[in-house]
Amino acid sequence: MIVLTKILAFSVALILIFAGVTYVLPQMKGEAPEEKEVDVGALTMDSFTAMGEELYGGKGTCTLCHNKLGRAPDLLAFDVAKVALERIADSRYQGEVKDAEGYLRESMVRPSMYVVEGFGKKGSNDTESPMPAIDKPPIQLSDVEISAVIAYLQNKDGNPVTVALPVKAGAPTAQGKDERRPANPVLAKSPQDAIVKFGCAACHSILETESPIGPNLNDVGERLSIGQIRQSIIAPKAVIAEGYPPIMPDFPAMTITELEMIVRFLAAQTDTQS
Ligand code: HEC
Ligand code: HEC
Structure with a gap:
């Protein structure tokens, strides 16, 4: 009985997640919304990072600020997953995450934990970030969407994609802490x-x-x-x-x-x- 309930909960969760994702994706295109089915069995590294890329330039509005115009660091111009480790080792870092994935997630949901020099709000002496928390309205990316953006940012420079599989709806990830696994998971090498x-x-x-x-x-x-x-x-x-x-x-x-x-x-x- 417990197993059955779990199976049910699991299937419902999956359907909800992917219904949510398919619902959102076609809307940002500005073209005729196309009913796109996301086949869970076909979810690959490529399709997940592609989803992240689409969110980065679309619903996530990241490219509004993160571009060549200097309003924010141009994340496509450097290996941000690698730089992340320097950020968390910096004495100005306020948060508690220990790895690149954690830093990227935290940058999106609690941007002021580390403010890149010269990019802080005017008069804040680089202690306050002008970047909005992107899990809150109006941008409001879901946990799965945030993970997809992280996957994209890790993958674009050939870093391992460390985000967990999107299998659980509403899993606690928003505060930069993912309770499903240790803060510093050891990635399998083979x-x-x-x-x-x-x-x-x-x-x-x-x-x-x-x-x-x-x-x-x-x-x-x-x-x-x-x-x-x-x-x-x-x-x-x-x-x-x-x-x-x-x-x-x-x-x-x-x-x-x-x-x-x-x-x-x-x-x-x-x-x-x-
Ligand atoms: C607790 C036992 C258990 C563990 C642990 C487990 N499996 Fe399974 N797995 C099963 C059983 C039982 C089936 C057959 C029933 C089913 O299809 O779910 C199965 C089915 C499969 C199938 C489909 C095989 C077929 O011929 O249809 C694959 C592939 C698979 N498992 C891979 C894995 C991998 C990879 C892991 C580790 C990441 C894993 N399993 C861990 C019990 C387990
Ligand atoms: C309104 C402008 C704005 C938007 C929209 C925005 N950001 Fe930012 N972001 C910034 C600024 C400015 C900084 C630099 C200050 C700081 O460190 O918080 C920054 C910093 C970051 C950093 C840390 C970079 C580093 O070098 O340490 C990451 C990662 C990041 N943003 C990701 C994103 C992602 C992903 C999105 C879209 C989902 C996004 N941002 C949307 C303005 C923005």
Whole structure:
């Protein structure tokens, strides 16, 4: 019963998130709004960062200030995810975040935690930012949208995309703190690392270990398309493999980079012997 309730809550949450996203996206184009379906199973690093890019120039209004005219730092002209680490090490930094993702999120929701020199409100001696909190009206980006913008900003300079998968509606992220995982998550370095980190082998035969609880993954690349594999992980309850219980958990702390590593690795598993 608890499992069923969870499945339901999960599906509803997903539908809400993606309904929200599809609702908003076509509106900012100023063209005939096109009914765009977001297929959760097809949510990839590329589509998520593309969504962030669209928000950056559109609904987020970031380019109104962040451009070449000098009103705000031109975030496209430098590696802001890297510079973020210098900002939080600076003695003028007021916040508590410890990593680039945290800094980017905080810059958007509590801009005055660090004010880039020369860009503060007049007379504030660079203690007050003129940037509005973009999770508040009128801009009011949702948590998922903020994560997409962060993904875009991390990805544009080839940094790992550390934002968590958008699986939970209303997850507590707005205050720069994400309670779903530790403040400083250690990113898996390889697909094998990621599979160990998320305990996949506890239920699946993979990486030399055997477990009969879930389907054998050593040949999953033969049975499922890359999109189906991705969906199995993002939305485990959407399709249940026949003959197995619906017990595969969600992985809200998995980052998009880790997801992509695992998906590509599994798609290449075609060992039909084992
Ligand atoms: C009304 C103008 C304005 C808008 C709109 C705006 N910003 Fe800013 N932003 C600023 C200014 C000015 C600064 C520099 C002062 C500061 O550090 O807060 C800044 C700083 C930042 C920083 C920190 C940069 C650094 O070098 O440390 C980030 C990240 C950022 N903004 C992201 C965004 C994003 C993403 C959006 C859109 C969702 C956005 N901003 C919208 C004016 C704006
Ligand atoms: C608690 C046990 C459990 C854990 C942990 C778990 N899974 Fe699963 N998984 C299952 C079960 C049971 C199924 C079959 C039922 C279903 O489709 O949900 C499954 C199905 C799958 C499928 C679809 C396989 C097929 O042949 O249809 C994939 C792919 C998958 N899991 C990948 C993963 C990955 C990657 C991880 C780690 C990030 C993981 N699983 C962690 C239990 C688990």
